[in-house]
Amino acid sequence: MFETSEFGLSSEGIHLLRSRYNYETVPFSHIQSIRFGKGRIVNNWVAILVIGLACVAFSIFYAFVLLEVFSDERVNRIYIEEILLPFLPLVFGVYMVYASLRTGEMMVVCYGRKTKRFTLERLKKEGSLERFMDEVNSHVQRNGKANGSATQM
Incomplete structure (x- = not known):
């Protein structure tokens, strides 16, 4: 449904990508929180x-x-x-x-003991950022997990 160079989103969960290859899938049931907001684009x-x-x-x-x-x-x-x-x-x-x-739109996903940060600049340039955020929120709510939430930072 949605894909960047770092991750993809489907009904199964969030797919972590490396060179368009899925090296890990995080099901929505394992996600503790998802936060959207501004942040530094580069690590370190x-x-x-x-x-x-x-x-x-x-x-x-x-x-x-x-x-x-x-x-x-x-x-x-x-x-x-x-x-x-x-x-x-x-x-x-x-x-x-x-x-x-440089700062930009970021998504922070917490699952298990891991925290991953993803830039959403490509989705923002394509004009599909709002649709993406709505889709993530609907998947998290559909999952029904008590501590799962997608919030704005």
């Missing part, structure tokens, strides 16, 4: 943010070092690699900071 966003900020800081530091080299009278030759060196970490770092701070 703090580590990615720190690495990105470190790359940006290195680029800024090296740019100041390079300015000192330009003003030094003893330096006769400056190689193009030295001039380009701060740009690659700067571009990489800015992208990592951007990626780590």
